[in-house]
Amino acid sequence: xxxxxxxxxxxxxxxxxxxxxxxxxxxxxxxxxxxxxxxxxxxxxxxxxxxxxxxxxxxxxxxxxxxxxxxxxxxxxxxxxxxxxxxxxxxxxxxxxxxxxxxxxxxxxxxxxxxxxxxxxxxxxxxxxxxxxxxxxxxxxxxxxxxxxxxxxxxxxxxxxxxxxxxxxxxxxxxxxxxxxxxxxxxxxxxxxxxxxxxxxxxxxxxxxxxxxxxxxxxxxxxxxxxxxxxxxxxxxxxxxxxxxxxxxxxxxxxxxxxxxxxxxxxx
Amino acid sequence: xxxxxxxxxxxxxxxxxxxxxxxxxxxxxxxxxxxxxxxxxxxxxxxxxxxxxxxxxxxxxxxxxxxxxxxxxxxxxxxxxxxxxxxxxxxxxxxxxxxxxxxxxxxxxxxxxxxxxxxxxxxxxxxxxxxxxxxxxxxxxxxxxxxxxxxxxxxxxxxxxxxxxxxxxxxxxxxxxxxxxxxxxxxxxxxxxxxx
Numbered sequence: 001x002x003x004x005x006x007x008x009x010x011x012x013x014x015x016x017x018x019x020x021x022x023x024x025x026x027x028x029x030x031x032x033x034x035x036x037x038x039x040x041x042x043x044x045x046x047x048x049x050x051x052x053x054x055x056x057x058x059x060x061x062x063x064x065x066x067x068x069x070x071x072x073x074x075x076x077x078x079x080x081x082x083x084x085x086x087x088x089x090x091x092x093x094x095x096x097x098x099x100x101x102x103x104x105x106x107x108x109x110x111x112x113x114x115x116x117x118x119x120x121x122x123x124x125x126x127x128x129x130x131x132x133x134x135x136x137x138x139x140x141x142x143x144x145x146x147x148x149x150x151x152x153x154x155x156x157x158x159x160x161x162x163x164x165x166x167x168x169x170x171x172x173x174x175x176x177x178x179x180x181x182x183x184x185x186x187x188x189x190x191x192x193x194x195x196x197x198x199x200x201x202x203x204x205x206x207x208x209x210x211x212x213x214x215x216x217x218x219x220x221x222x223x224x225x226x227x228x229x230x231x232x233x234x235x236x237x238x239x240x241x242x243x244x245x246x247x248x249x250x251x252x253x254x255x256x257x258x259x260x261x262x263x264x265x266x267x268x
Numbered sequence: 269x270x271x272x273x274x275x276x277x278x279x280x281x282x283x284x285x286x287x288x289x290x291x292x293x294x295x296x297x298x299x300x301x302x303x304x305x306x307x308x309x310x311x312x313x314x315x316x317x318x319x320x321x322x323x324x325x326x327x328x329x330x331x332x333x334x335x336x337x338x339x340x341x342x343x344x345x346x347x348x349x350x351x352x353x354x355x356x357x358x359x360x361x362x363x364x365x366x367x368x369x370x371x372x373x374x375x376x377x378x379x380x381x382x383x384x385x386x387x388x389x390x391x392x393x394x395x396x397x398x399x400x401x402x403x404x405x406x407x408x409x410x411x412x413x414x415x416x417x418x419x420x421x422x423x424x425x426x427x428x429x430x431x432x433x434x435x436x437x438x439x440x441x442x443x444x445x446x447x448x449x450x451x452x453x454x455x456x457x458x459x460x461x462x463x464x
Contacts (some may be wrong), residue, residue, distance in 0.1 A: 010348050041444035042412045048393035049304035049413045063318055065326035066283070066291045083345065084331040088339025089419075 043053065200235030272297055273336030280339045282327055291329070298340060302347050304413035306395050307390075308405060309351040317354050321347040341420035344410060348424060386399070388447070396443055404439030407432050412440075 199221045223236030277299045282290035302321065306314035324346050332342050385459040397405050403425075419437070422429040 026286065041440050042445050044447060045386045045393050045408070045412045045443065048388045048390050049307065049397070049409070050300045051303040051307065051390075052300045055299055055303075058299065058322070059292055060317060062295050062326060063288060063292050065289060065323045066329065069327045069329070070286050070288075072289070079331070080333070081331060083340065084333060086334030086342045086420075088335065088338070107459065118307065182390035 014088060093162065195236075200231075203235060273340075274312045276336030276337075276339060277334075280329075280332070282442065283367055284332070291326070297336075298343050300345055301340070301414040305344060305409045306347055306351055307394060308409045308413070309348070311394075313354060317350050321350045321352075326352065337417070337420065340414055341416055341424055344414050344416065344420075356447065361415065365402065387439070396446055397439075399446075400439045400442060401435075403427075403431075404435045407435040408439040411436050 036146055203218065205219060221234075222228050222231055225231040276294060279290040279297070281295040283294055299318065299322075303314055303318050306317050306321075310317050319325075321343070325343055328346075332339065334342065397408060400408065406425060407421060410416045410424055414421075416424065418433050418436070419429050422432040425432055
């Protein structure tokens with residue numbers, strides 16, 4: 001009776017019967033794999049738990065309730081509720097999946113933008129100098145100041161690279177980062193004079209050799225000297241100053257700055 | 269049971285227009301699964317709870333919108349709410365429908381695999397299901413007995429479809445182990461003790 005009334009499980013039961021026979025034969029081989037068992041269990045449970053058969057009393061009461069409800073409110077004034085809407089959602093699924101795709105895309109863009117802003121923030125702080133963002137800038141200055149006396153030509157490149165490893169730690173612990181980053185900056189960089197001397201020495205080495213002179217440091221040097229043609233004189237004036245360790249050699253090495261270079265030397 | 273969803277949907281539509289005989293047809297389609305589900309939730313009180321549920325179904329039938337499969341889900345939701353109300357009144361959790369004696373009456377090591385296959389009684393099946401964790405038991409009942417698909421069962425239970433799918437799979441796998449003679453011998457006491 002059950003099978004006749006409910007074709008779905010009955011059909012599946014036919015297919016599962018073979019499986020059950022196979023399982024019965026192979027039972028001695030030990031624990032059987034679960035995937036083959038689940039449908040079998042389904043059929044058994046459905047057959048055992050679905051309570052078929054005449055339930056005349058329950059049906060009579062249900063129909064009586066139906067009749068009473070129908071007669072009580074003949075109109076269709078019943079308010080629609082969301083929980084009563086069980087229409088298939090097939091029409092809505094593409095919309096929902098499109099919405100999902102869009103929200104995932106938006107989330108990835110947001111996260112990516114935040115990550116990019118974090119990375120790019122270190123580079124931009126050297127210029128805007130906000131209250132919090134000064135730490136990477138001072139760290140950059142420290143790195144540049146220590147590097148410039150030896151390798152001044154790499155000045156322009158070193159201004160960008162060391163920023164990024166320092167950006168995250170300084171953002172995580174702002175107060176210690178400021179206090180540790182700032183004091184080394186001042187002893188390494190006592191005055192702009194040493195920078196200028198270093199730039200002058202390097203200027204002589206690379207003068208006339210092209211692109212290196214476009215770097216910002218050189219621009220500053222040229223600006224400070226008052227023009228490209230005055231750099232020699234400017235540097236000579238600096239390097240012949242007493243107190244600079246290598247000033248005699250540097251002054252002797254500079255060919256164009258000799259005549260004017262002696263003037264400040266005599267003054268002092 | 270899904271094969272009849274077309275007929276069920278047509279009967280429901282006619283019943284919504286006031287056809288009394290069509291409502292009786294829908295009742296006959298839905299009641300066996302609904303009663304089995306309620307049997308797993310409230311045990312021997314299933315008939316009473318089902319009667320309550322049908323009163324509400326008859327009253328709210330005009331509000332329902334959907335096809336035959338949707339009607340199964342809608343009625344299962346109503347039945348579940350009535351069952352939970354009933355349990356709240358009793359201050360008894362559904363777990364307790366499987367008493368200690370029921371657990372002891374489970375098929376033991378002596379029952380062979382063939383016997384389990386042929387003679388899985390309603391009582392035994394109910395005890396096996398009652399031995400599952402609550403979420404797995406309900407998911408298995410909704411799928412196997414009521415005949416709902418995954419999303420509908422998830423809506424009835426108010427859970428995510430993925431969680432219900434996992435619960436169904438685990439529950440069925442566990443039941444399958446217990447239904448096999450080897451499984452009952454090896455895993456029976458451990459799994460049942462774990463779930464109580």
